Amino acid sequence: MRDKLIIGRMIPTGSKVHGLDPRAKITAMLLFTAALILSDGWAQLAVLALLAAAVLAATKIPPKTYLRTMRPLRWLMLFVFLFQLFAGPGAGSAEASTAATALWTWTAGPVTLTSAGLSAALLAVSRMALLIVFTALLTFTTTPSMLSRGIEGMLKPISRGGTGAERFSLMMRLALRFIPALLEEAQTILKAQAARGADYEEMNAKDKARLLLSLLVPVTVGAFRRAEELTTSLEARGYRIGAPRTAYRQLAWRAADTWFTLLFALLPAGALIMRLVS
Incomplete structure (x- = not known):
């Protein structure tokens, strides 16, 4: 189960991206997200994709590993x-359909699908795919403890007394630790049900939904039990x-972190300038 888990998993390869300060990588991810939001065309998206591909290649992690991160969100992307x-654009009205070349007409209603609508759909999915992949880069190259410490270091200057940042960091660290534990516990329960004759592969959709609902109570009870044990351990x-x-391990900001951050700072600035010019 842990081998199939992608969320919150660090993949050590010894690359230079792994050695960067987590605060630099978090800042780069936020700047890349801002650039994605500001981009409004295929040319800008192509520049972002090329930069993302270069950074992904620098991590020395196989590309198929990044592609696997989109699988849990494939239905949302669809x-x-x-x-x-x-x-x-170009869908749902006759006036809009004249602004773009119609590809076909949906006979079930007065809806015209156009090349502009298709381009907008592909652009939105491409933005989402780039965001998912670049977010995965952050978790693949940073351990959960260093990631939480990086967020804590960025929030501490703006939080009251620093305790708010520490609380958020602890909450995120525990969440990243609990996700694999709860998934593993759910897998154990599924195997126990299969050993008692519950053939999950042969069930229809209704029986599968009923089986998944039966997991809710034991997994929830297990989560509360783990939380109580963790609280007792922390108090002890x-x-x-x-x-x-x-x-x-102390966080140390180096020159490579500065150049890495400045590189990504150029992306939203360039996208904003192109928006203002156009």
Whole structure:
């Protein structure tokens, strides 16, 4: 189960991207997201895709691993595509259909699908795919503990007394630890049900839904049990939010982190300038 899990999994390859400060990678991801939002054409998206491909190649992680991150969201991507296709530019009105070349007419209603709608749908899905892949790069090259410490370091200057940033960091660190544990527990329950004669592969959709609902109670109880045990463990060790503590690995901002951040800072600035000019 852990081998199939992609969310929150760090893949060590010893690349230079792995060695960057987590704050630099988080900032780069936010700047890349802003550039994706500001981009409004295929030319700008192609530039973002080329830069993303170069950074992905620098991590030395196989491309198929990044492609696997889109699989859990494939239905959402399909929904976004269809929504943009039927409700995007050039769809739904005769006036809009004259602004773009109609590809075909849907006989079930007065809806005309156009090349503009198809382009908008492909553009939206491409933006979403780039966002998913680049977010995966952040988790693939950074351990959960360093990622949470990077977020804590970025939020501490703007949080009251620093405790708010520490609480958020602890919450995220525990969530990343609990996700694989809960999935593994659900897999164990499924195997136990299969050993008792529940053939999940041969069930219809209604029986599968009923089986999945039967997982809700034991997994929820297990989650509360783990949370209670974790709370007891933290209290026994004297853990307290806001207490002074040291870290084994200190965050160090280097020149490579500055250049990496500046490179991505140019993306939203360039996209905004092109929007203003056009």
